[in-house]
Amino acid sequence: MMDDVNFWLGYLTNGKHLTWYASFQFTIFAAVVGGSLAVVFGLIGATLKNSRFWPLRLIGSTYSSIVRGVPDVLFFLFFPLAFEQGVEWVMASQVCTPDTIAAQSAAWPPCKEANWFLGTPEYLILASVSLGLVYGAFATNVIHGAMRSVPRGQLEAARAYGMTARQVLWRIHIRQMWIYALPGLSNVWMLIVKATSLLSLLQIADIVLWADRLGAPNFLPAVGLVHEDWRWRYYLVLFVFYILVTLVSERAFAALMRRAGRGILVEAR
Amino acid sequence: MKKLILTAAALLALGASAQAQETVRIATEGAYAPWNFLDDAGKPAGFEIDLAAAICAKAEVTCEVITNDWDSIIPNLLAGNYDVIMAGMSITDERMETIDFTQNYFPPDPSRFIAPSGAGLDIANLEGKRVGVQGGTIQAAYAEANLAGKNTVVSFGTADQAMADLGAGNLDTILADGAYLEPVVAASGGAFELVGEDVMIGNGVGAGLRKDEAELKTKFDDALTALKKDGTLDGLIAKWFDGRGPYFTE
Numbered sequence: 201m202m203d204d205v206n207f208w209l210g211y212l213t214n215g216k217h218l219t220w221y222a223s224f225q226f227t228i229f230a231a232v233v234g235g236s237l238a239v240v241f242g243l244i245g246a247t248l249k250n251s252r253f254w255p256l257r258l259i260g261s262t263y264s265s266i267v268r269g270v271p272d273v274l275f276f277l278f279f280p281l282a283f284e285q286g287v288e289w290v291m292a293s294q295v296c297t298p299d300t301i302a303a304q305s306a307a308w309p310p311c312k313e314a315n316w317f318l319g320t321p322e323y324l325i326l327a328s329v330s331l332g333l334v335y336g337a338f339a340t341n342v343i344h345g346a347m348r349s350v351p352r353g354q355l356e357a358a359r360a361y362g363m364t365a366r367q368v369l370w371r372i373h374i375r376q377m378w379i380y381a382l383p384g385l386s387n388v389w390m391l392i393v394k395a396t397s398l399l400s401l402l403q404i405a406d407i408v409l410w411a412d413r414l415g416a417p418n419f420l421p422a423v424g425l426v427h428e429d430w431r432w433r434y435y436l437v438l439f440v441f442y443i444l445v446t447l448v449s450e451r452a453f454a455a456l457m458r459r460a461g462r463g464i465l466v467e468a469r
Numbered sequence: 470m471k472k473l474i475l476t477a478a479a480l481l482a483l484g485a486s487a488q489a490q491e492t493v494r495i496a497t498e499g500a501y502a503p504w505n506f507l508d509d510a511g512k513p514a515g516f517e518i519d520l521a522a523a524i525c526a527k528a529e530v531t532c533e534v535i536t537n538d539w540d541s542i543i544p545n546l547l548a549g550n551y552d553v554i555m556a557g558m559s560i561t562d563e564r565m566e567t568i569d570f571t572q573n574y575f576p577p578d579p580s581r582f583i584a585p586s587g588a589g590l591d592i593a594n595l596e597g598k599r600v601g602v603q604g605g606t607i608q609a610a611y612a613e614a615n616l617a618g619k620n621t622v623v624s625f626g627t628a629d630q631a632m633a634d635l636g637a638g639n640l641d642t643i644l645a646d647g648a649y650l651e652p653v654v655a656a657s658g659g660a661f662e663l664v665g666e667d668v669m670i671g672n673g674v675g676a677g678l679r680k681d682e683a684e685l686k687t688k689f690d691d692a693l694t695a696l697k698k699d700g701t702l703d704g705l706i707a708k709w710f711d712g713r714g715p716y717f718t719e
Contacts, residue, residue: 219511423506
């Protein structure tokens with residue numbers, strides 16, 4: 201009995217499993233940074249959509265309608281690659297000489313000096329920005345709607361008190377907007393959390409990739425413990441992880457709602 | 470003044486040799502035991518990782534082994550993310566159009582069909598079966614060309630995933646490298662068996678490089694020639710492939 205316990209403890213804490221546990225940081229990083237960026241992009245998008253200057257309005261609504269329509273997987277693959285090649289294109293115009301271009305056999309980049317190597321940190325940041333861009337488009341809509349829900353009288357009263365347009369925007373409009381936006385934003389947040397399972401598409405050794413690797417059947421003692429297909433057990437752990445994140449998120453948003461609702465009329469809540 | 474110039478020249482030479490010492494990055498899949506896999510510590514291990522260490526010691530270069538998914542392993546080589554592929558990759562004419570290969574470090578190896586024991590598959594006249602392959606392999610190309618008409622060819626990201634589906638009964642058979650399947654059959658305790666005839670495809674396994682890396686290719690080729698001659702390579706093959714060989718020494 202004790203031997204069994206020791207064996208499983210040893211197995212579940214070997215280097216492979218420790219790497220798996222450590223890889224949760226990538227998922228959490230992508231969710232937190234992606235979520236924060238989504239709110240920032242959402243605020244920018246909503247401000248553009250509310251602008252009195254029509255070209256800005258056009259940019260805001262184009263962003264929210266186009267990016268919302270593109271599947272997140274596609275955008276996830278497209279954006280980092282396009283960004284990498286864009287950077288390499290700019291670098292190439294600076295550092296490439298005709299000699300180095302002639303020496304390069306691959307079609308891209310134009311010369312080797314212009315190559316930008318993407319490792320896990322770079323991909324992780326690009327992935328987070330992609331998440332922020334995609335879900336920022338949803339947040340744009342949520343925040344835009346929430347800003348329209350703030351009672352007009354509140355804004356008029358603020359202007360009557362002599363506040364400048366900027367003061368009205370930040371102290372009254374955006375301050376009161378949260379109570380209407382938070383339910384929608386909590387939805388967007390849950391979508392972001394779910395989308396973090398896509399990280400392995402960008403060569404990031406994330407929790408899904410490791411669950412896949414650890415659960416794959418192994419027939420060779422030289423490789424490690426011989427076992428059959430255990431993938432469902434490892435996926436089950438991911439299941440539980442995501443459910444826990446959901447529970448924690450619901451509590452956090454409930455607390456945020458209480459905070460955003462302080463001092464605001466009851467009928468608004 | 471003369472001394473200054475000499476010092477400057479020495480410094481330049483030093484700088485040049487420091488550049489020659491740049492790390493060679495070798496990509497492997499890490500999911501193709503015993504060729505390459507991740508050991509209990511989560512680090513790449515296996516035949517090709519041992520061989521890479523031997524080659525780099527012979528060629529006196531510093532090497533670093535990294536892992537990359539199989540299906541993007543050639544594109545990412547071309548993009549310059551690493552310099553060499555050592556991932557059980559067979560030398561084929563199609564691949565030679567985009568990348569270069571060193572001489573082979575594993576001889577042409579027959580591909581085999583694996584099936585649950587006693588399934589009674591008629592491999593010569595396979596019809597209406599589900600055949601698993603790893604996508605982007607020589608076996609995948611062979612199955613598409615020869616088996617896809619009468620059977621369903623199912624492509625997987627890794628060989629392990631294909632094996633998992635065969636074990637779960639979702640496939641009738643898998644076509645893969647004999648050197649990958651033989652240890653699986655041996656360790657399965659009679660659950661799986663190799664069926665049908667050998668299928669000879671590919672020209673052996675070599676290390677893949679970008680076409681503009683002639684210097685690195687020469688270094689690797691010279692090191693491989695030396696390792697074949699002194700028996701190191703045969704020793705590694707015998708160690709990882711259950712006493713196979715020798716192939717490259719008398």
